[in-house]
Amino acid sequence: MSREILVCCGTGCLANGSQAVVDEFRSVGADMDVEIKPYIKKVGCNGFCENGPIVTILPDHITYYKVRPKDVGDILQSLGGEPVERLLYEDDNGKRVHSREENPFYATQLKIALRNTGIVDPANIEEYLQTGGYLGLKKALSMTQSDVIAEIETSGLRGRGGGGFPTGKKWRSCFQVESDVKYMLCNGDEGDPGAFMDRSIMEGDPHSVLEGLIIGAYAIGAHIGFLYIRDEYGLALTHVQAAIDDARERGYLGRNILGSGFDFDCEIVRGGGAFVCGESSALMASIEGKVGEPRVKYIRSVEKGLFDKPTVLNNVETLANVPYILTHGGAEYAKLGTEGSKGTKVFSLVGKVNRTGLVEVPMGVTLRELVFEIGGGIPGNGRFKAVQTGGPSGGCIPESLMDIPIDFDTLKEKGSMMGSGGIIVMDETTCMVDLARYYVKFLAGESCGKCTPCREGLRCMLEILNRICDGKGEMADLDLLETLSYTATQASLCELGKTAANPVMSTITYFRDEYEEHIKNKRCPAGACTALIEFTVIPEKCKKCGICAKNCPVDCISGDKNIPYVIDQQECIKCGNCKAKCPFDAIVSE
């Protein structure tokens, strides 16, 4: 029997050396008998990047993790027999599991947007076609434009880029505007720190995005489209370009698509790496060749968007859902999720959690399920503190709200947002003031600088947060932060400014005591704000081994085998290396 060996070649696994694994498979496999010679396939991201490179054997459904070139021989020898035990995933009970269904990270996931990612060869259109690719487009072209839109409306699909606007409604409004020229755009300018869902889809299944784009274009009556993809996403750019070329060759793009009489073509526009260009009007300005600054939204882009023509802009993940909805029907899709948020959502689960990676689950699962079941809880003996959802413009959700369902409306109600789906888990070593400072610093740098409340408001907020973290804050600073937040929220020109205060406001709401502790007692409870902590050796615990002194980058720890070690506080840069390296927990930070 001939087998398929799927080697994950998403950016994460490539960084872990999966290309060398592919090369090894190909060179060792070359000498094997034709009957048992496996087919080696490079596939997109499997989501469990920290355990990469990931290798899957089909049809046995055995998945190996952290595969190195030296393991290749063993894997090839084991084909058809007992799996290579040491490369299997060990579950929470210490059991080595064969298939993904048994792996707690994958077990409860439901993949729609990621349905082909990690399974098909993204560079091969044939494979996409074999999974039912472009059937959605064929079906759409046999329907009226209005019926296609109705199907999306029935599905309840909402924009996955952050806003959560109903996709069908957006398409309908643009469809109803009379214009000789309309544009269909795809937003692949994913910029949230720690978010990589769109990148993985573009890298691992570019045709699903493209098919979604073509269906959308047909529905609204656009003949030209652009995919705005950030330039840092090298592999995504390569794969999407190849997908466009292949689709054009097969007649899925160009004049008279599949004999329907509908013309549509598209091209890639590379984003220059500005976070704000993920905002719709700034993105359009950037495509037009102008400075990437947002404009006021009283005029909707479905009426006057790119080059002042009616335009629909959809996120990568939204478009990847579209072909599925057309093939399986909107009603089928609407069975998943909650009342207001249908379908599934891809999350990037990162931070202080045992299993990190890309996760697709139905809307409405609780944060607790996501963090503790799929994510496997907090590493070590750490205690869970909060999750940051929605990236830099999102907010923090504390432990007490862990049982809320994840959907657009609930998260917004709790002062955070769905955003593009970043979930950053934090334990008690994360200082919430420091966290707010981190995000405000990010946004102050990424603000386009056009309007005053965002540009200057963030600058002043950052100064205040710096003061608080340095132990120089006053209680009046909290009121000032609230005033600045209110002004940014109400008076900013675009969504970046309007949501920029979320990390500050949500941490003040849920973790006010931490702010007060910094201000009143000049103490950082999490031990993270370096200006407020000191590393000291507890003499009774010190075994005088000298490991701390060896690891100190500024040589400020002295002592010898007779005297307990002492840290010179004047010289200490508070890097925490000594504490991390001490085998006896004799160093504390307070």
Place this chain on the structure above:
Amino acid sequence: MRIQIDGIEIPAMPEDTILQAARREDIFIPSLCYSDPTEPTHSCRICMVEVVEGGIGRLVASCAYKVKDGMEILTDTKRVAQIRRTMLQLMYAEAPENPAILTLMERYQVASEPQFSNKDGQCILCGLCVQTCKKLGSAAISTVSRGTTKEVNTPYGNPAMSCIGCASCANACPTKCIEVSDSEEGRTIWNKKFDWARCEKCGAIVGTTKHYALANGMEPIICPDCRQRGITDLFAATLGE
């Protein structure tokens, strides 16, 4: 069409923004980045007002928000006042002691916020200079960089090839922070030196040579006074015959 601003009913035209309708009727709404002839930037945000629709008040930028018949607008509610106060404090920190900002602070009785650190410039990045230059056809300056490091400058900070030294940017600037240095020899603006175009008859300065050439091509340089006198003389001569 009629709208109501702070209880006063005024006429408005269909495509008006709130600010346009108010200005036509001499109702004051503070604004720094808006100018009728240029493309609006909607950037300074000091013109925020509250629009009451269906009993619910909503904060909008009056330079961007279009009027509707019967619309009710309030320019001095508690929410508007709070935002205006913070905005003026932020602008003060950005352009300390600038007369334009100080005038507004005095008008609304706003004191500066000592907790905001002051910058050392006078520009509030409203972008009016950039729009003016673009509208007049030169587009010699633009906003550069982003976030807190944003500034208005020429390409790469070098003297801009397309700058004609007309100083329209400086005239449009609400905080008067664009440096124009005029002397007998000529004008320096945006790091570029310009020679004066002088009237061939009386020697009066009519602008920079580049500005005059753009407006008049190769025609001889004559100042408006001499041009007028020339026509009068011609008339007199004709009548005298």
